[in-house]
Amino acid sequence: MIRDKHLHDVKTMIRSATREDKHDLASLMHFETYVHRHLDYRPPLECIGEEPFVVLVQRNEIVAALACPPDPPQIAWIRLFAVSNKISPEKAWNELWPSAQEGLGQYSGLVWAAAIPIHNWFERLVKQDGFEKTHEIVLLRWENHDLPEKPERSSPATIRPMTLDDMVGVQVVDQASFVPVWQNSRDYLEVAFRQASVATVAEFEGRVVGYQISTSTPMGGHLARLAVLPEFQGRGVGKNLLYDLLIQFHRRGARAVTVNTQHDNLASMALYEHSGFLPTGETYPIYQLALD
Secondary structure (H helix, E strand, O other), X not given: OEEEEEEOOEEEEEEEOOHHHHHHHHHHHHHOOEEEEOOXXXXXXHXXXXXXXXXXXXXXXXXXXXXXXXXXXXXXXXXXXXXXXXOOHHHHHHHHHHHHHHHHOOOOOOOEEEEOOOOHHHHHHHHHOXXXXXEEEEEEEEEOOOOOOOOOOOOOOEEEEOOHHHHHHHHHHHHHHOOHHHOOOHHHHHHHHHHOOEEEEEEEOOEEEEEEEEEEEOOEEEEEEXXXXXXXXXXXXXXXXXXXXXHHHHHOOOOEEEEEXXXXXXXXXXXXXXXXXXXXXXXXXXXXXXXX
16 A cells, blocks of 8 residues: 655555564654554554555654554454654544545445544544544553452363463453454454463363453552353353462462453443442543444
8 A cells, every 4th residue: 555645745655564564663663642542452563464454654764653453353443543643643644544534345244433532632543534432442450469359260171270271261252242342353362362461261160261361560460351151151151260369369468359341231340349449530432333
């Protein structure tokens, strides 16, 4: 994808990012003011080579980049939008987003583009192009001194460490537990597992019926994902996964564990609050755009 334009007598080119751009993109991400990064396990630069990942070039210099390759197949999360101080975020967005949409047209079965705009300036940009707020993510925090009591109700499943061989079963649980916008692909789950500090599965009669994946943070840990097969929900599986996780972080001396969940996911909110998690007051909006 290569396109030449002239903006205010400055030759501008839009093209796909390449491996040779990695250093320049890293500088753009780490040293510029206007940078949106998806809340994700996967570093945005690992998406180079996947489409769409487009850059805006002026005078042979990358001044903006936008990446939103679909993963899972139905959803194109905006994983990176970064802009240098040589161009306004509005102008960069208005150039790159149409090109990214064109790139998304090659995928069949793609339903939504989506973003988690942490910054107000990026929220304004997606809203102007028809993205609508559909959910809100709530951040909760558990303090180490408030260790929950062991669940009274025993679970039918056994908790054990996750292995790479569990990925097929983990993906089955993930697909069954979440609507498409929140599902994870097999590749993404493997990336999450490899980066995990604590990853466990709940197993019943040789079958994975639940799992959790957590990472380390400066304060202790972050529960990134917890899911239980629908037919096993309400049977203590989630509580036991969560209790085991908190015990492990407690033994490591973690000061706190955080978790994000949708504000309207009442079952998850009840589970976490029952285990001592409290809202921090931080929230993040979810915006979605239906794709033709």
